[in-house]
Amino acid sequence: MNKIRNAIYEIHHMDDMATKDQWVRHLHPLAKLFVTFFYIFTLVSFSKYDFGGVLGMGIYLLIMFCVADISLKRAARQMRIILLLTIMVGIANPFLDHQVVTKIGGFVITGGMVSMITLMLKGIYAVLASYFLIVTTSIEQICYGLQCLHLPKPFLTMILLIYRYMIVLLKEAERISLSYEMRAPGQKGIHWKVWGSLAGQLLLRSIDRAQVVYESMLLRGYDGTFQLRMKKKKTSTSVLYALIWILIFFFYRRIPVFWLIGQMMGV
């Protein structure tokens, strides 16, 4: 039951973060979308053995998380399930690739180990970059950005409606579970015998609430398409922001920075 409450709280918290009064939040959503896309694209383009290159891509996240005042710990907690899944991606590599890459002391590092860690890092960075986009840009702004990219309107409307109705569904689930909890003291969770009737109630009540929300939209001129528009955004700052990061990613990908540093230090 607390899980539902927590889920609602987390969604509201993300909404709160997205509307904070801070320059990163005031950037045009398209700029943030481009930077995120380009970041993930660059990240993915590194070879699975290029551990140093991938590791360096974390600088973007470190800088932006600090600038936007986002807690990395909280992000990891909120995205823990997805992060766990991404960690699983390369887990079999050490068993498949036994080629020795280097030795540290007496410990043999195989290609499988390197590629496993590189793939894990890629996954974690990609998830955190998406998290950064979500917590600094509201759902309406993200959809507005996607609309600027000419994504089909029905697709955007679907995203927005799913988001709205997800909250309606969660709130109804919370009410039902709270009402159950109050009348079933000391009971852990919901007894399986009432799962059916509660699920039915949840469905009916959610449909009812969703109906009222939809009626409210219709009464205010909604014709099946969300009119996505934004208050005036800082266009020049947004262009500069996107340009600087995209150039950094581009040059970082082209120039092996860590290798050059190693050469200069004579390693």
Place this chain on the structure above:
Amino acid sequence: MAKIKIEHLTFAYGKDQVLNDLSFQAQGEETIGLIGANGVGKSTLLKLMVGILSGYEGTLEIGGLCVEKKNLAQIREKTGYVFQDSESQLFMSTVYEDIAFAPRNYGYSEEEVKKRVEHAMDMVHIENIKNKQIYRLSGGQKKLASIATILSTNPEIILLDEPSVALDPRNRRNLIHVLKKLPGMKIIASHDLDMILDTCQRTILLAGGQIIKDGSTEEILTDEKLLEEYGLELPLSVAGRRSMK
């Protein structure tokens, strides 16, 4: 021309007759109270007026337009409907975005949208919560925000379904103050007879799907016998005055 023209209006949910041969007209900037016990069809009547419910018999015209599918967009631009449950009425992330929803749908420029949103917020005095998340609002703020959402289209007719429900005394008083200042025609369906007494010049008493009495608020809400006969009680202010005597 009457802003609202209802003649022999009959409506049923399946076999359950809710409104039966109902007729009345309203014009100018009247504020009309719609009263009656639970289930007499107050909300149903309001929903029929904006076309949320359809399949009625008789005549139902808003601003000279018959309430039917082809006229709904025009009728809804002229008519604001405030739901009983503010939480369901407010669905965008912030107060500003929610109030801007209607003018954006009607195709106004972003500059005009901003002007309308600010004007609507000014009318109900909620400028201070402009960028607040909807879920962070109190019950009173939600009610005022939901009124502001309809004011952004400058409606000629405002329909309010139980606006004072779940409000504390101070918020209720504030709401009454706001309602008195709102321009245009208002129809308020409510059980809060004190609020009706404070805000409406005319009152319509519904029972059994029909109009029992249509007249001055003062006259209807001081008629103890009539109110009791139809499951209502004297407004507290009237009852208090009487007991003092």
